[in-house]
Amino acid sequence: MTVIPLRLPRRLLEFTLDGQETRVPEGSTILDACRAAGKDIPTLCEGDTLTPKNACRVCVVEVEGARVLAPACSRKAEAGMTVLTDSPRARHSRKIVLELLASSTDLSTTPRAAEWIKEYKAKPDRFGPDAARLDEEPKIDNDLYVRDYDKCIQCYKCVDACGEQWQNSFAISVAGRGFDARISTEHDGPLTDSACVYCGNCIEVCPTGALSFKSEFDMREAGTWNEEIQTETTTICAYCGVGCNLTLHVQENEIVKVTSPHDNPVTHGNLCIKGRFGFQHVQER
Amino acid sequence: MKKRERTPKTYARITHPLVRDKKGGPLRRAGWDEALDRAAAGLDAARGSFGMLSCARATNEMNYVAQKFTRVVMGTNNVDSCNRTCHAPSVAGLSAVFGSGGGTSSYGEVDHTDLILMWGSNARFAHPIFFQHVLRGIRNGARMYAVDPRRTSTAEWAESWLGLNVGTDIPLAHAVGREIIHAGLHNTSFIERATTGFEDYAAEVEPWTLAVAEKVTGVPAEAIRDLAHAYARAERAQLCWTLGITEHHNGTDNVRALINLSLLTGHVGRYGSGVQPLRGQNNVQGGGDMGAIPNRLPGFQDILEPDVRSKFESAWNTVIRPEYGMTLTQMFEAMETGDLKAVYCIGENPAQSEADSEQAVERMKKLDCLVVQDIFLTATAELADVVLPATAAWAETDGTTTNSERRVQRVRKAVEPPGEAREDIDIICDLAGRLGHPWKYADAESVWNELRSVSPDHYGMTYERLAEHQGIQWPCPDTDRIEPTYLHGRLWDEDPARRGRLAPFGIVKHDPPVDLTDDQYPIRLTTGRRLDSYNTGVQTGSFASPLRRGEYVELCPEDAERYGVSVGEEVRISSRRGTVQAPVWVDPGLRPGLAFMTMHFPDEVDTNQLTIEANCPIAGTAEFKASAIRIEKLPVSGPVSGSVSGFVSAPAVRS
Numbered sequence: 001m002t003v004i005p006l007r008l009p010r011r012l013l014e015f016t017l018d019g020q021e022t023r024v025p026e027g028s029t030i031l032d033a034c035r036a037a038g039k040d041i042p043t044l045c046e047g048d049t050l051t052p053k054n055a056c057r058v059c060v061v062e063v064e065g066a067r068v069l070a071p072a073c074s075r076k077a078e079a080g081m082t083v084l085t086d087s088p089r090a091r092h093s094r095k096i097v098l099e100l101l102a103s104s105t106d107l108s109t110t111p112r113a114a115e116w117i118k119e120y121k122a123k124p125d126r127f128g129p130d131a132a133r134l135d136e137e138p139k140i141d142n143d144l145y146v147r148d149y150d151k152c153i154q155c156y157k158c159v160d161a162c163g164e165q166w167q168n169s170f171a172i173s174v175a176g177r178g179f180d181a182r183i184s185t186e187h188d189g190p191l192t193d194s195a196c197v198y199c200g201n202c203i204e205v206c207p208t209g210a211l212s213f214k215s216e217f218d219m220r221e222a223g224t225w226n227e228e229i230q231t232e233t234t235t236i237c238a239y240c241g242v243g244c245n246l247t248l249h250v251q252e253n254e255i256v257k258v259t260s261p262h263d264n265p266v267t268h269g270n271l272c273i274k275g276r277f278g279f280q281h282v283q284e285r
Numbered sequence: 286m287k288k289r290e291r292t293p294k295t296y297a298r299i300t301h302p303l304v305r306d307k308k309g310g311p312l313r314r315a316g317w318d319e320a321l322d323r324a325a326a327g328l329d330a331a332r333g334s335f336g337m338l339s340c341a342r343a344t345n346e347m348n349y350v351a352q353k354f355t356r357v358v359m360g361t362n363n364v365d366s367c368n369r370t371c372h373a374p375s376v377a378g379l380s381a382v383f384g385s386g387g388g389t390s391s392y393g394e395v396d397h398t399d400l401i402l403m404w405g406s407n408a409r410f411a412h413p414i415f416f417q418h419v420l421r422g423i424r425n426g427a428r429m430y431a432v433d434p435r436r437t438s439t440a441e442w443a444e445s446w447l448g449l450n451v452g453t454d455i456p457l458a459h460a461v462g463r464e465i466i467h468a469g470l471h472n473t474s475f476i477e478r479a480t481t482g483f484e485d486y487a488a489e490v491e492p493w494t495l496a497v498a499e500k501v502t503g504v505p506a507e508a509i510r511d512l513a514h515a516y517a518r519a520e521r522a523q524l525c526w527t528l529g530i531t532e533h534h535n536g537t538d539n540v541r542a543l544i545n546l547s548l549l550t551g552h553v554g555r556y557g558s559g560v561q562p563l564r565g566q567n568n569v570q571g572g573g574d575m576g577a578i579p580n581r582l583p584g585f586q587d588i589l590e591p592d593v594r595s596k597f598e599s600a601w602n603t604v605i606r607p608e609y610g611m612t613l614t615q616m617f618e619a620m621e622t623g624d625l626k627a628v629y630c631i632g633e634n635p636a637q638s639e640a641d642s643e644q645a646v647e648r649m650k651k652l653d654c655l656v657v658q659d660i661f662l663t664a665t666a667e668l669a670d671v672v673l674p675a676t677a678a679w680a681e682t683d684g685t686t687t688n689s690e691r692r693v694q695r696v697r698k699a700v701e702p703p704g705e706a707r708e709d710i711d712i713i714c715d716l717a718g719r720l721g722h723p724w725k726y727a728d729a730e731s732v733w734n735e736l737r738s739v740s741p742d743h744y745g746m747t748y749e750r751l752a753e754h755q756g757i758q759w760p761c762p763d764t765d766r767i768e769p770t771y772l773h774g775r776l777w778d779e780d781p782a783r784r785g786r787l788a789p790f791g792i793v794k795h796d797p798p799v800d801l802t803d804d805q806y807p808i809r810l811t812t813g814r815r816l817d818s819y820n821t822g823v824q825t826g827s828f829a830s831p832l833r834r835g836e837y838v839e840l841c842p843e844d845a846e847r848y849g850v851s852v853g854e855e856v857r858i859s860s861r862r863g864t865v866q867a868p869v870w871v872d873p874g875l876r877p878g879l880a881f882m883t884m885h886f887p888d889e890v891d892t893n894q895l896t897i898e899a900n901c902p903i904a905g906t907a908e909f910k911a912s913a914i915r916i917e918k919l920p921v922s923g924p925v926s927g928s929v930s931g932f933v934s935a936p937a938v939r940s
Contacts, residue, residue, distance in 0.1 A: 142829075142831040143829035143831070144828075144829065144830070144831065164424065166417060167417070168417075168420050168442075191831070192831050196831075197413075197816060197832065198817070198830065198831060198832065199413065231699070233697050233698070233699035234695075234697060235679055235680060235695070235696050235697045235699060236567060236679055236686050236688075236694050236695075236696050237567060237679065238342060238567055238677070238678075238679040238680070238824065239567060239819050239824070240411060240412050240563075240564070240565055240566070240567065240819075241412075241563065241564025241565055241566055241567055241568075241569055241570060241688055241689040242392075242412050242413075242414045242415045242563070242688055242689060243567065243686065243687075243688025243689065243690070243692055243694055243756070244414050245694070245755070246679075248680060248699040248700070250699050250700055253700050253701050254700070255680070255699070255700060261755075263755075264755055265392070265393060265755060265756075266392060266414065266688070266690075266692070266756075267414055268417075270414055270417055271414065272413035272414060272816070273816060273817045273830060273832070274816075274817065274819060274825060275414070277828050277830070278819070278824060278825055278828050279680070279828070280827045280828040281296065281660075281661075281677075281823070281824045281825070281826070281827045281828070282298070282660070282677040282680050282681065282700070283700075284295060284296060284297045284298055284827050285297065285298040285300060285703035285704070
């Protein structure tokens with residue numbers, strides 16, 4: 001349970017969700033309402049600590065009377081609206097989106113992607129092998145993290161996390177337009193020549209594993225990455241006095257990566273280079 | 286430019302106890318029983334001349350047990366930690382004014398304040414996640430002012446950077462105060478209601494006109510005036526500082542000078558208005574709160590209060606000496622005179638973190654018995670008679686730590702410690718048992734519950750509640766409610782009884798740095814942190830940071846040109862205490878006559894051989910921020926490689 005900050009009381013509004021009358025606090029999104037009602041809506045680009053970017057379109061739902069489908073992650077619930085989350089139209093749209101994404105991008109490290117592809121009966125291979133958007137080697141230009149753009153779905157969450165929403169380093173930018181748009185550093189240079197401060201807050205929000213810890217990347221390459229046997233323990237950073245919360249991912253008594261709880265009032269899921277990568281000293285044994 | 290060739294030292298974990306058979310001999314492997322027997326015998330022989338260096342990186346529970354060991358087992362109040370080298374002046378200043386040594390605000394309030402004054406703090410590098418709160422505040426419309434001798438990356442975000450001369454914080458603060466008074470912007474109702482000593486303060490700051498302050502501080506009068514008006518007119522304002530304020534021979538006076546501004550304007554004790562020292566070690570706040578300081582018992586309760594003492598005496602079944610113990614600084618002086626013969630050092634590295642480090646090492650060598658409990662064989666551990674391998678508190682034990690906003694949070698064990706390493710509390714209890722005090726704690730939580738029973742400020746924080754609320758800020762006297770996020774709201778109370786002790790203005794005077802610059806030592810050296818490294822580097826040395834380039838002496842472009850040195854070129858740096866050698870880096874954020882170094886790589890460049898052990902008489906903190914140095918070009922030299930002209934010809938900054 002988290003502490004609810006005291007603010008002006010929010011009114012509840014009523015609307016119909018899949019035929020059920022439902023009440024949510026005003027300001028909630030349709031996705032919030034779905035989650036409160038225990039409905040599992042697929043989503044990739046939604047970031048709980050970031051303003052929704054509406055990029056992936058996997059979470060679309062049908063709002064009665066609306067011309068187009070609405071992204072559940074950013075469409076606010078309104079009193080009296082009627083929403084269908086699992087209508088044939090919404091399902092069909094999700095199927096196509098998943099087919100387009102999975103045919104052009106490597107979703108092998110995207111959590112739940114395989115499950116959704118199965119559920120929506122998506123057939124990514126029907127576009128043939130030419131649909132792949134990229135075919136490049138992962139960029140490994142430092143010892144801390146790896147950029148594997150074949151896995152990037154261009155949700156722009158890393159851009160927002162590195163930019164004005166959190167880190168304000170602006171090391172990550174978008175190059176190109178339209179089909180050529182891609183995530184990059186300024187002037188497309190190596191990370192080590194960029195403004196990057198290696199906080200890893202982009203890795204924290206990346207939904208597909210396009211950005212990952214080098215430790216995780218290497219273990220996956222070696223076939224030793226095994227989330228089933230990993231434990232996650234939340235503790236406090238060993239460095240300065242700010243008191244950031246770290247979640248240590250431990251496999252066979254080794255810390256293999258560090259994340260941060262998104263609902264924490266100190267860190268909001270963010271860390272600095274020392275907190276995220278400076279754990280190695282306890283393992284020099 | 287190409288990276289400099291470095292052979293960085295990485296520290297391996299200690300996995301078994303070590304003992305030294307005779308002074309000057311080597312350390313050898315020993316079993317736990319032998320090592321603990323040796324340690325106990327050494328400490329036992331030195332009863333009455335014992336000092337404990339407790340660890341500001343370990344848990345609250347460990348600090349509680351360590352100070353209890355000092356007071357109950359060894360019968361002395363000589364317990365202290367590295368808070369002495371960083372924020373002791375903040376604690377001294379805050380508790381003198383408000384009766385409590387914690388920062389008054391929470392991070393969340395920074396998101397919603399109207400003005401943020403960062404004074405002597407490069408938070409963008411030293412406290413990056415706190416700085417995210419600052420950035421959110423700025424995005425929400427707050428104005429930020431940065432006061433710092435260096436135009437740091439924190440200052441890059443400020444509306445105005447006040448680049449003052451090192452050691453002129455009091456003149457600047459006094460000029461800001463005078464301007465506020467003369468402009469009629471002081472909060473008279475708050476001053477009358479909640480403070481004492483305003484008349485004396487007004488008289489003290491009266492000579493510090495904008496023109497006089499400009500001359501002394503180097504900050505243009507108009508910039509001082511602008512800051513004064515902005516701070517006083519803001520509805521809510523946060524005043525934050527770090528070691529740029531405290532690491533001076535008059536650090537406590539500096540802190541008082543800043544707090545005066547908050548009293549003058551009423552920027553304290555309200556949501557969004559307050560004063561915040563940003564602490565440098567993950568549990569330096571908690572270590573002090575737990576009584577691991579020579580003048581306070583757990584819960585920051587004054588050792589000279591008879592009622593407080595008798596409460597602890599009955600809880601611990603002991604007699605507590607009614608006197609303040611020695612600070613870390615005094616302990617080192619007592620090693621010199623032979624008044625301190627045994628030291629139990631837990632997780633601290635004074636051989637490298639003390640100012641004038643060479644002197645510190647010589648002093649520790651004079652001890653009859655030095656017991657070091659750590660996770661690495663640090664430079665301090667290498668001097669020890671007994672080395673006890675401990676666990677890394679943050680990842681290998683359970684417990685709690687307390688952050689800069691007084692939030693007590695749970696630390697949890699995630700990995701097993703290596704080899705024979707044992708938890709701090711178990712080791713201390715084993716030693717206590719050998720010295721006649723058979724203590725048994727089932728776990729960290731039972732230590733915490735003992736602390737809760739003697740510390741009213743912590744009473745309401747059960748482990749269960751700490752987990753439920755993601756940490757709770759002290760004070761938390763009740764188990765069923767949470768206090769406001771800010772301290773000292775009482776000062777605004779209309780009822781004088783509930784208002785409590787009034788907050789006194791600090792009547793402090795300008796006192797320039799002890800180590801004056803002259804023809805022989807013309808450059809002012811100031812020290813600080815870099816983003817990816819930490820203190821003496823034993824923790825950060827073992828991860829591969831792409832940002833790390835080792836130690837450099839940073840000069841401004843003009844000085845680099847004047848000395849005819851370029852980036853990467855090795856130079857000799859001398860102070861009145863020592864000489865080191867380091868390559869040059871050029872930073873346009875510095876001003877002529879100002880150099881910058883860190884203490885992150887003492888095995889490569891021992892910066893603390895240069896710093897001066899001029900201590901704040903109240904807090905004992907040394908003047909790490911102001912040494913006088915000289916830079917000398919070496920006879921045979923040359924840049925490492927590459928073009929460096931881009932750095933040297935960088936645009937000049939305002940001087």
